[in-house]
Amino acid sequence: MPPFRSTIDPASETFATQREAMLALIAEVDALENKVRARSELARARFEERGQLLPRERLARLFDRGSPILSLTPLAGLGMHDDDGVENVLGGSVIAQIGFVNGTRVMAIANDSAIKGGATMPMGLKKYLRAQEIALANRLPVVLLVESAGANLAYQAELFAEGGRRFYNMAKLSAAGIPQVAIVHGSCTAGGAYLPGMSDYCIMVRGRAKVFLAGPPLLKAATGEIADDEELGGADMHGMVAGTAEFLADNDAEAIEIARNVIGSLGWQERPASQNWQEPLYSPDELAGVVPTDYRKRYDVREVVARLVDGSDFLEFKKDFGSQIFCGFAAIEGMQCGLIGNNGPIFPEAAVKAAQFIQLCSQARKSIIYLQNTTGFMVGRDAERAGIIKHGAKMIQAVSNAPVPSITLLIGGSFGAGNFGMCGRSYDPRFIFAWPNSRISIMGAEQAATVMEIVTEQKLARKGRTPDPERMAATRVAIIQKVEAESTALAATGRMWDDGIIDPRDSRRVLAFCLRTCHEAEARQLQPITFGAARL
Numbered sequence: 001m002p003p004f005r006s007t008i009d010p011a012s013e014t015f016a017t018q019r020e021a022m023l024a025l026i027a028e029v030d031a032l033e034n035k036v037r038a039r040s041e042l043a044r045a046r047f048e049e050r051g052q053l054l055p056r057e058r059l060a061r062l063f064d065r066g067s068p069i070l071s072l073t074p075l076a077g078l079g080m081h082d083d084d085g086v087e088n089v090l091g092g093s094v095i096a097q098i099g100f101v102n103g104t105r106v107m108a109i110a111n112d113s114a115i116k117g118g119a120t121m122p123m124g125l126k127k128y129l130r131a132q133e134i135a136l137a138n139r140l141p142v143v144l145l146v147e148s149a150g151a152n153l154a155y156q157a158e159l160f161a162e163g164g165r166r167f168y169n170m171a172k173l174s175a176a177g178i179p180q181v182a183i184v185h186g187s188c189t190a191g192g193a194y195l196p197g198m199s200d201y202c203i204m205v206r207g208r209a210k211v212f213l214a215g216p217p218l219l220k221a222a223t224g225e226i227a228d229d230e231e232l233g234g235a236d237m238h239g240m241v242a243g244t245a246e247f248l249a250d251n252d253a254e255a256i257e258i259a260r261n262v263i264g265s266l267g268w269q270e271r272p273a274s275q276n277w278q279e280p281l282y283s284p285d286e287l288a289g290v291v292p293t294d295y296r297k298r299y300d301v302r303e304v305v306a307r308l309v310d311g312s313d314f315l316e317f318k319k320d321f322g323s324q325i326f327c328g329f330a331a332i333e334g335m336q337c338g339l340i341g342n343n344g345p346i347f348p349e350a351a352v353k354a355a356q357f358i359q360l361c362s363q364a365r366k367s368i369i370y371l372q373n374t375t376g377f378m379v380g381r382d383a384e385r386a387g388i389i390k391h392g393a394k395m396i397q398a399v400s401n402a403p404v405p406s407i408t409l410l411i412g413g414s415f416g417a418g419n420f421g422m423c424g425r426s427y428d429p430r431f432i433f434a435w436p437n438s439r440i441s442i443m444g445a446e447q448a449a450t451v452m453e454i455v456t457e458q459k460l461a462r463k464g465r466t467p468d469p470e471r472m473a474a475t476r477v478a479i480i481q482k483v484e485a486e487s488t489a490l491a492a493t494g495r496m497w498d499d500g501i502i503d504p505r506d507s508r509r510v511l512a513f514c515l516r517t518c519h520e521a522e523a524r525q526l527q528p529i530t531f532g533a534a535r536l
Contacts, residue, residue: 003306003312004281004305006282008282008303015289018289018290018292018293021293021437022288022293022436026288026503028436033091035087035089036091039115040055040114051208052185052252055111055118058185059095059099061253061256062145062259063097063100063101063108064101064103067099067100069098071095072096072134072499072500073500074091074095075089075091075494076123076126076127076494077121077123077124078490079491081122081152081155083121083123085490085494091115092124093112093120094111094120094124094127095110095112096110098140101264102261103264103269103270104263104264104266105140106140106142107132107134107141107142108145109131110144111146111147113147113148113185113186116152118147118149119150120148120151120152123494125166129166129169133169134430134499135173136172136173136178137430137521138517138518139521139524141178141179142179142181143182144180144183145185146185146196147184147186150187151163151191170532172532175528175531176528177529179266180198180200180201181199181201182195182199182201183203184196184202184245186205186208188210189210189212189213190213193212197211197244200532200533202238202246203245203248203262204235204238204239204248205235205249205251206235206236207234207235207250208252209234209245211238212233247262275334276334277331277333278310280307280308280508282307284507287307287505288505290307295439301326301411302326305328305371307508308339310331310332313330314329315328317353317360318353321353322347322351323343323350324378325342325346325353326339326340327340327357333508336366337367337368337369338360338361338366339368340368340370342371342374343373345376345378345418346374346377346392347378347386348383348388348391349386351395351421352395354395354398354421355391355394355397361402362403362404366404367405367407368423370406370408370422371409372408372410372424374421375413376417376419376443377418392417395421396421399427400427407431408429408431408433410432410438410440412435413440414438415440415444416442419440424440430514432497432498434489434492435502436490438489440489441483441487445484448483452479453472489501
């Protein structure tokens with residue numbers, strides 16, 4: 001097929017305006033993420049005094065220098081709990097990243113102990129669980145960098161019931177044949193003590209690691225026994241007496257080097273990827289100006305695809321049928337995939353086209369990339385008579401049961417059941433990222449306000465009353481403001497409806513990283529066992 005020919009003029013005023021608006025949104029996201037890093041950096045003097053590395057320094061030493069790193073939900077919990085979403089931005093007090101250790105792609109999860117002692121927050125827990133979910137789905141070894149003050153007791157009701165899931169997931173990962181390495185840099189008490197206890201390999205730092213089910217104060221209160229930190233749960237005790245630790249280190253740097261050696265000994269190094277592919281004919285940098293930041297403005301999703309795929313070359317499937325959905329076969333950095341993108345609401349014929357395309361991708365074992373920008377499934381008399389419900393159900397069936405990896409990118413609006421049909425969060429995509437202009441909610445703010453107006457008017461009419469115009473107008477404004485605030489990309493990422501907001505210009509690189517992670521997982525042969533590997 002000949003490459004796609006773009007009709008976008010990067011020198012146009014429209015392009016420049018859209019680019020400026022997108023860059024402003026990107027800058028807002030970057031500023032918030034920098035506040036998380038700055039908050040962590042405030043603890044530098046305290047960590048240096050203790051002879052410790054900051055959590056982000058630990059991760060930097062863990063990963064191979066110069067290798068790519070994919071950060072997950074850096075703004076988890078934005079505007080929730082102790083995070084005010086403005087100045088006091090915490091990132092859930094957890095850092096989750098995928099990177100390379102001794103040539104092996106791994107999931108690293110670090111307590112950000114420089115923020116509130118690494119205490120577990122409700123959204124930090126969800127971030128932790130999501131990282132484990134990604135590791136299991138993609139067969140990634142896990143490295144845990146542990147140092148935590150434990151659960152934030154102010155939110156215990158939101159933590160306890162789901163908190164045990166971390167250990168359940170660890171058991172499942174180990175039984176599946178996926179190794180987990182825990183580095184204990186500091187305190188790890190109560191339920192948190194099971195993090196090193198349930199890992200397959202445990203490394204503890206002498207003089208800093210403290211692992212026990214009950215610390216000295218609780219022990220004295222519960223049993224009257226008196227013991228200090230070291231004899232109760234220090235590194236030497238666990239390495240020489242209890243046998244909880246397989247390796248002991250004198251400092252953070254040595255512990256991390258041991259972890260790197262353990263990962264290297266697995267023999268799971270990724271084979272170098274072939275470089276035999278063409279860059280897109282149109283620069284991915286143009287993605288900042290190709291798409292309007294206002295989801296209500298239409299554009300051709302093929303212009304986005306042309307800046308993502310190799311050589312801007314794709315084979316479009318059923319181009320002239322159900323054109324509200326784009327379906328096409330292409331490659332990204334040499335990896336074959338299928339792409340599904342929206343050009344408006346999903347009509348009945350577009351739904352069946354997408355369902356068929358998903359089945360063909362499944363048959364050919366091609367990963368599927370969903371580019372979401374839809375107001376949802378089409379409504380109205382004609383759509384209902386054309387079978388939008390049954391045809392939409394076919395699409396949702398196909399999305400739900402496709403056996404191949406799915407990766408979702410929210411590049412515009414994501415409303416109503418359109419979010420489901422395009423593989424939203426609740427449909428378990430391997431990865432789901434969002435652009436800063438994206439919007440997600442049951443419906444648009446104006447539509448929600450209009451629906452509530454109609455419902456109110458009908459309710460009052462049944463009672464023989466007429467609505468108060470001023471009150472109705474005030475209610476309309478309040479609904480619009482509420483829905484607008486709750487549907488932004490920042491609000492969504494704070495609730496972990498995605499795995500992070502990315503710069504549109506990084507989309508090709510991020511998609512290639514995710515595709516390669518999925519392809520590597522499909523090729524990796526695990527050796528599952530009945531139970532997780534236990535210390536006996």
